[in-house]
Every structure is written in C-alpha cells, then in structure tokens.
Amino acid sequence: MSTPRRFLLKLYAPDRLGLLAAITTLLAQQQGNFLDVQQYTDPLNKAFFTRLAFEFPASLEIEKLKKSIALLARKIGARWTLREQSVPLKTVLLVSKTNHCLAEVLWRWRSKEINIEIAAVISNHEVLRAEVERERIPFHFFPISKEAPRKEKAFQKMAALLRAIHPELMVMCRYMQVLPAWLCNEYECRIINIHHSLLPAFIGADPYRQAYNRGVKLIGATCHYATEELDQGPIIDQEVMRVQHFHSPEDLQRLGRDCEKLALARGIRLHADDRILVHNGRSIVFGD
Numbered sequence: 001m002s003t004p005r006r007f008l009l010k011l012y013a014p015d016r017l018g019l020l021a022a023i024t025t026l027l028a029q030q031q032g033n034f035l036d037v038q039q040y041t042d043p044l045n046k047a048f049f050t051r052l053a054f055e056f057p058a059s060l061e062i063e064k065l066k067k068s069i070a071l072l073a074r075k076i077g078a079r080w081t082l083r084e085q086s087v088p089l090k091t092v093l094l095v096s097k098t099n100h101c102l103a104e105v106l107w108r109w110r111s112k113e114i115n116i117e118i119a120a121v122i123s124n125h126e127v128l129r130a131e132v133e134r135e136r137i138p139f140h141f142f143p144i145s146k147e148a149p150r151k152e153k154a155f156q157k158m159a160a161l162l163r164a165i166h167p168e169l170m171v172m173c174r175y176m177q178v179l180p181a182w183l184c185n186e187y188e189c190r191i192i193n194i195h196h197s198l199l200p201a202f203i204g205a206d207p208y209r210q211a212y213n214r215g216v217k218l219i220g221a222t223c224h225y226a227t228e229e230l231d232q233g234p235i236i237d238q239e240v241m242r243v244q245h246f247h248s249p250e251d252l253q254r255l256g257r258d259c260e261k262l263a264l265a266r267g268i269r270l271h272a273d274d275r276i277l278v279h280n281g282r283s284i285v286f287g288d
Helices: 020-029 062-076 100-110 127-134 146-167 183-186 206-216 249-272
Strands: 004-013 035-040 047-055 079-084 088-093 116-123 139-141 167-174 192-196 218-225 235-242 276-279 283-284
Touching: 004 020, 004 062, 004 139, 004 276, 020 062, 047 276, 062 079, 079 100, 079 249, 088 100, 088 146, 088 249, 100 116, 100 127, 100 249, 116 146, 127 249, 146 183, 167 249, 192 206, 192 249, 206 283, 218 249, 235 249, 235 283
Parallel strands: 088 116, 088 167, 116 139, 167 192
Antiparallel strands: 004 047, 004 079, 035 047, 192 218, 218 235, 276 283
16 A cells, blocks of 8 residues: 655635635545644734645645645635645755854754755855765855955855755855845745844844843844845744853853754744745744
8 A cells, every 4th residue: 555645735815714614625525634734814914824734645646636726726815835745845054154053954954853955055154164065965155245246246156056956945054144135035935044132132243242241131043034134034933041140241152052053943844844824024833
C-alpha cells in the first residue's frame, strides 16, 4: 500500500457564512483526510483565515485538486497557496560577520527541526566562509560599498544570483545591510529578518551600553518580514528575557543573542510550515 501524500493549504477570504464548511467539504470530496485544521476570523476587518493540513492517496492527481480549489477560491474571492508538506523550502541565508544566528539555523537544519533546504549563503564579508563551506554549502561574497551607485550595482549582482537559485525563502541571519526596496518587493513576505528589541528603544552607537546605563529590565528580539522600511515589516515572532541589576553590558549582549536565535528559529519554522498569513501588514500566525 502506497504512503499518502501530505499537503498544506493556506487561504484568506472576505468573511462570509459557511466558508470553512465549503473548504472542508471540497477536500473531503477529493478523498482528503484532515490532520490539522486551524481558522481565525478577524471581526474588525471581516476577514477569514485558515490553514489545513491533510493527506491524499498517492494516486491522486494534484492538478485536479488545484483546479477544484481554484474554482472555489474564485467563487469566494479567496487567495490561497497549496504545498506538499514533505518538500523542504529552498532557502538562502544572508550573513555578515556575527555567527550566532547562522550557527543556530545550521544546527536546526542539520537536526531537521526546520523544513528547509539551504541552497546557498550570501555575505558582504568573508569572515564566515569556512564555517559555511564546512557544511558543503555554497558561499557567495558580495562586498557592499557605502557609495550609492556601487552599492546598487552589488545588490543587482546579488539579485541575479538569487533569480538563478529561485529561493522560496531568504533569511537575514544578522545581515547588517538594508536591502533595497525593489528587492524586498520582489520577495515580499519571503525575506525573514531578526533584530534586537530594547524598551525603551535606544538608537545610535552601542545600544546595549545605553540600555545598561538606563537600567533596563527587559531585553528581547523581533523576527519579522523585511520591507523597504527598516525593521517595520509584519512581525512573525518575538522573544523576551528579564534583565537583572547585576547584568553587565556584555551580559545584555549575550541575552540579546539568545533572544535573537530563538525568535529567528521559531520564525523560520513557522514560515516553513506554512503557518503565517499576512493581511494589511499584519501577520496571522497559526502556532504549533
């Protein structure tokens, strides 16, 4: 007996009566066996969101299933995606000099905790080349100039490589460059970024020293989708830790790195498991 194939369906539609019933009925008629069903209705925006995990007989014609979903989607005004669960997302990592987020992602990738295939690592420095190539992952070096014309040229070269790779996801593992707006738009909601979160916010040089001097009590990190506005994209996940009076600025940096690693790893897992829908700049996250 052949093993059933498992699929993930994400769908958004203007809210109306009977949406979930219509979707589940359609899949059941196609011999779908449900493994997990999650849905959320936003009463303020009158929007309906759902994520369904299900399995089908291996003999099922997937194109027939897609056509059936497409017909229903047109009827209810829905946007949707369908993906086979066993297929990992082709992913490109972006790094600079610090390696804590890179090391965390590589460890979880090796352990199969996150459903991704790392196709390449891109960096604006050579510092992490050996660490990446030790994993037999291609490493590509694109130095980024401070001069606007040369910076734009470097990003255009980087984009050409990305288009050749066709990544389904990019992860900024503390990549210390602001991506151009056109690149963020080309890969909308497919670029994940991580940054520290300090309350109150401290801008400028050495934010951890500023936080120490003010006696902050909380430190955290925010994982979000990259947009043309720095650190303003839809939030996927956040992590927070308590700060004690005896923590030094170096301790704050250590705690901050821990927060960044955890929030980024969760964000990647949530995205790779198709648990996120973005609507009007706000992320709807179906947790695991």
